[in-house]
Each structure stands twice: as structure tokens, then as C-alpha cells.
Amino acid sequence: MSLSLQKFENEKTLVHTFAEQICKQLTAAIAERGAAYLVVSGGSTPLPLFRELRTHAIDWSAVTVVLADDRWVEPGSTASNARLVKEELLKDFAAAAKLVELVHDYASLKDAEQLAQQRLHGLPTFDVVILGMGQDAHTASLFPCSDSIHDVFSSHADIVALQPSTAPHARLTLTPKRLLDSRQIYIHFNGEAKFKVLQQALEATDPEQAPIGYFARQQQVPVASIYAA
Numbered sequence: 026m027s028l029s030l031q032k033f034e035n036e037k038t039l040v041h042t043f044a045e046q047i048c049k050q051l052t053a054a055i056a057e058r059g060a061a062y063l064v065v066s067g068g069s070t071p072l073p074l075f076r077e078l079r080t081h082a083i084d085w086s087a088v089t090v091v092l093a094d095d096r097w098v099e100p101g102s103t104a105s106n107a108r109l110v111k112e113e114l115l116k117d118f119a120a121a122a123k124l125v126e127l128v129h130d131y132a133s134l135k136d137a138e139q140l141a142q143q144r145l146h147g148l149p150t151f152d153v154v155i156l157g158m159g160q161d162a163h164t165a166s167l168f169p170c171s172d173s174i175h176d177v178f179s180s181h182a183d184i185v186a187l188q189p190s191t192a193p194h195a196r197l198t199l200t201p202k203r204l205l206d207s208r209q210i211y212i213h214f215n216g217e218a219k220f221k222v223l224q225q226a227l228e229a230t231d232p233e234q235a236p237i238g239y240f241a242r243q244q245q246v247p248v249a250s251i252y253a254a
């Protein structure tokens with residue numbers, strides 16, 4: 026399966042079509058297996074999508090939303106992805122969905138990593154994974170600049186803690202291994218600049234230096250990149 030590309034003239038049409046596509050996949054998953062698992066990323070790009078998704082009357086009570094990553098901050102912090110998802114996605118019809126949070130008040134990041142691993146371990150294959158990407162070709166919190174990025178790519182765990190050097194906060198992030206245990210991956214971004222970063226990442230030989238390219242190139246899961254010009 027090679028990377029498919031869906032380019033939209035503007036964000037409004039992208040969000041409308043993308044939300045329809047996601048809801049169709051979640052509904053099919055619920056019909057087939059009685060439940061659906063949706064992985065979402067933080068950042069600014071997904072906000073209009075979250076606000077659109079929550080207006081769709083699917084059976085959100087059968088949907089579990091899982092964070093692709095989160096920052097090691099207080100739950101109420103404006104930097105928290107869990108807070109972002111609760112405020113922007115889990116409202117209206119989507120208020121009925123469950124959320125798997127990664128970060129809790131623990132004495133140490135290591136404690137949080139271990140407990141998040143326990144929470145994540147045993148979750149089934151994800152139905153839909155929505156990844157964002159940065160200008161440095163990071164995705165989730167898989168940052169090329171992180172000292173532990175090599176370990177992350179070889180990790181058999183579902184979640185790891187890491188500290189990026191070019192972005193604030195320590196992070197907890199799903200590993201490449203766990204993110205690839207899914208039925209559909211979307212790479213969702215805006216603008217030609219990020220499209221160029223994705224194209225370069227596709228050519229990159231070292232996945233640790235261009236994590237988004239690792240996902241875009243892999244052949245085990247259908248991957249669609251979706252962007253607005």
C-alpha cells in the first residue's frame with residue numbers, strides 16, 4: 026500500500042470531507058466489532074476537524090479516543106492535549122466517547138510512563154490514527170532532536186517518555202510499533218511548506234531523523250496524507 030494524497034483547496038472542504046470519512050470508518054468498525062478506536066494528535070491543525078467531528082451523530086458511546094501523545098504538564102494546563110481534546114472534541118454528540126489519557130499526577134515521568142503502558146497495553150488494533158506533523162518532520166512526540174529517538178524506534182512498548190530539545194515539556198508518546206498496529210493512518214496538515222517537508226521525509230534514509238516519513242513509507246497500513254493548500 027503506497028501513500029495516497031488528498032489535497033483540498035481550503036481547510037473548510039478538507040474538514041467536511043475528512044470528518045465524513047472518519048465517521049464512516051468508525052461506524053463500520055462499530056458495526057463489525059462493537060467498538061471503534063480513534064487516535065488523535067494535539068496541535069492547532071486538528072481543531073477545526075474536532076469541532077466538525079463532534080457534530081456527527083454516530084454512536085460515540087462505542088468510540089474510545091486515544092491520545093497519540095501528551096505533554097508532561099498539569100492536567101489543566103493549556104499545553105495539555107487531554108485538555109484540548111476534552112474542550113474541542115468531546116462535546117455535543119462526541120461527549121459520549123471515552124478518552125484514554127496518558128498523563129496523570131505522578132511523582133515522576135517514569136511512573137507515568139509505566140502506568141500509561143499498563144493502561145494502553147491490551148487495547149486492540151486502532152481503527153483510525155490521525156497524525157499531525159511538524160516542520161522538523163516530527164509526528165506525535167517522536168522528535169528527531171530527542172536523545173532517545175533511537176530507543177523509541179526500537180521499543181516494543183506501547184508508550185515511552187522522551188524529552189525533545191526543540192519543543193517545550195517532556196512528553197509521553199505512543200511508539201511507532203503501537204501506532205502501526207492500526208487499520209488506517211492519516212497524516213493531516215496544512216500548507217505547501219509541510220507538504221515539502223513530507224516529500225523530503227519520504228526520501229529520508231534515517232527514519233529517526235524524519236519520523237513522519239517512516240509512517241508515510243511503511244507498507245503494512247493504508248496511509249493517506251490529507252492537506253489543505
Ligand SMILES: O=C(O)[C@H](O)[C@@H](O)[C@H](O)[C@H](O)COP(=O)(O)O
Pocket residue numbers: 066067068069070071093094095096106156157158159163164165166
Ligand atoms: O502534541 C502535539 O503537539 C502533537 O501531537 C504534534 O505532533 C503536532 O501534531 C504537530 O506538532 C503539529 O502541530 P500543529 O498542528 O500545531 O502544526
